[in-house]
Amino acid sequence: MNYSFSLKLAGTVMVGTALLSAPALAIDSLSIMAPAGPGGGWDQTARTIQSTLQSEGLVSNIQVSNVAGAGGTIGLQQFINQSSGDPTATIVGGYVMVGAVIANASPVGLDDITPLARLTGEYVVVVVPADSEIENAQDLAAMLAEDAGGVTWAGGSAGGVDHIAVGRFAQEAGVDPATINYIPYSGGGEALAAILGGQVTAGVSGYSEFSAQIEAGELRVIGITAPEAQDYTDAPTFVEQGYNLDIQNWRMIAGAPDITDEEKAELISVIQEMAGSDAWNDELRNRGWVNTYMDGQAFEDYLANEIESTTAILQELGISQ
Structure with a gap:
């Protein structure tokens, strides 16, 4: 150059x-x-x-x-x-x-x-497709506790903030983080396609990467890893649902x-x-x-x-x- x-x-x-x-x-x-x-x-x-x-x-x-x-x-x-x-x-x-x-x-x-x-x-959000049976963090935690490997997660790279957020949620749900089935994607577009296509149970990323689909009603936010509610979204925090997650990317x-x-x-x-x-x-x-x-x-x-x-x-x- x-x-x-x-x-x-x-x-x-x-x-x-x-x-x-x-x-x-x-x-x-x-x-x-x-x-x-x-x-x-x-x-x-x-x-x-x-x-x-x-x-x-x-x-x-x-x-x-x-x-x-x-x-x-x-x-x-x-x-x-x-x-x-x-x-x-x-x-x-x-x-x-x-x-x-x-x-x-x-x-x-x-x-x-x-x-x-x-x-x-940016705080991390966990989302599911709008037609998912998972309505809130309690539903997700119960599913994870029943069959941790059966819950698949789409997020960013291994060891990144998305992965850490899933591992910490597993801990909060009483599940060994080593048993989670986390699938890393190199780009937000690829992860989004997997979530919307029903290839995974849930997705995790910064709010901005999912905002258009959230606002269009295609994705449901299960929780956001902020200690308190954020002005830009009405998504419930994990903290208010009983899971101590305060993670910022x-x-x-x-x-x-x-x-x-x-x-x-x-x-x-x-x-x-x-x-x-x-x-x-x-x-x-x-x-x-x-x-x-x-x-x-x-x-x-x-x-x-x-x-x-x-x-x-x-x-x-x-x-x-």
């Missing part, structure tokens, strides 16, 4: 609670890898970043690419191998990738790239390995301006995403803690390799 950075006046870039003073650079072009198939949350995130940066006049030339597989770790490895030192290359990811790196024993990890910012958070953007501190600061500056724009926040409200923006050292510390805690969770649930 052709790219160029042109010098402009030095400025002060706010990064979290710290100030980084460095000569600013104008980003003329940007590539964003979504390490999953079209239609899923990472793809939606990448394309929302693309449209917002362009509509706000922050970056004029942006290309989005999709590389699916293994919870984003295939795309992550390709990104690392092909983009090292490239200040215009970025990749989106999130909590799903944290688990996938661990569960798939990936040869590369999130510590091999340059974390820029956490962007959004977060999404981030990162830069390539081996970029300079100056290049990193400029990327963060552009992403920070985007995250504060009306256009971005309107998109978040429409999609049921929460603005959980965090950048700089605060985000790097948060990410390190998430990797550590998720490693422990996956071991407890018996879904890490």
Whole structure:
């Protein structure tokens, strides 16, 4: 990809609670890898970043690419191998990738790239086809307790937030998480087709991936993994149904390995301006995403803690390799 950075006046870039003073650079072009198939949350995130940066006049030339597989770790490895030192290359990811790196024993990890910012958070919903006999969380728990292997779940990659949510629900229902029949899909579109086609018992993902079908009455929400009711949906929480599930999927953007501190600061500056724009926040409200923006050292510390805690969770649930 052709790219160029042109010098402009030095400025002060706010990064979290710290100030980084460095000569600013104008980003003329940007590539964003979504390490999953079209239609899923990472793809939606990448394309929302693309449209917002362009509509706000922050970056004029942006290309989005999709590389699916293994919870984003295939795309992550390709990104690392092909983009090292490239200040215009970025990749989106999130909590799903944290688990996938661990569960798939990936040869590369999130510590091999340059974390820029956490962007959004989204609670997970469990859905069934509208004609399903399952009406609520109690029905689903009873079915799971009777025959855990007979309840099939469609969700994102193994070890990701969807998988963790199912495992935790199993625990809450008194079922061994190791006995759940979880079927991972690389893209939200594939999982949705399996749910609507009756190929699985239930589906689990972020609300935005199912919102159109929920609003059309094609899917019924069994529960949402929020501690309290959310403004964008009237779906019941698992907590109010007696199951202590408080799980939020977060999404981030990162830069390539081996970029300079100056290049990193400029990327963060552009992403920070985007995250504060009306256009971005309107998109978040429409999609049921929460603005959980965090950048700089605060985000790097948060990410390190998430990797550590998720490693422990996956071991407890018996879904890490």
